[in-house]
Amino acid sequence: MPHNSQESFYQAVYRIVKQIPAGKVATYGQIAAILGHPRAARAVGYALHALTDESARIVPWQRVINAQGGISSKGDIFRAEAQRALLQREGIQFDRDDHVSLDAYRWEGPPLRLQFGLEE
DNA sequence: ATCGTGACGAACG
């Protein structure tokens, strides 16, 4: 069933992020845009920040980075390094400034039929 | 109902 009106924004974010394949990345703003809220990038970051260790196992949170191609986990160095390590394990290359090439790794987005929730 | 809070981002200088 398509996402019902009960689905919270957070849940919608997780639903999309789960579709990002290994070896690809998406930006916070990109996820927000896919959900139809092009200006809710901050809320997307907040949603991923709210992930519990439990749900982090099924949501590939590490594949969401900022528009500059960098990792955004402010203040949490441990978390940031973990994210970088996970991405590198998936084949993502970082340049000397800890940035990845969005041109090379950006996920194109989910098929339209999924965006409209016609199937899942 | 209000209000503070960010794992954001575009626009400037």
Add this chain to the structure above:
DNA sequence: CCGTTCGCCACGA
């Protein structure tokens, strides 16, 4: 290529 400013928005206290 910085750092700053300002707008945005879902959430929870």
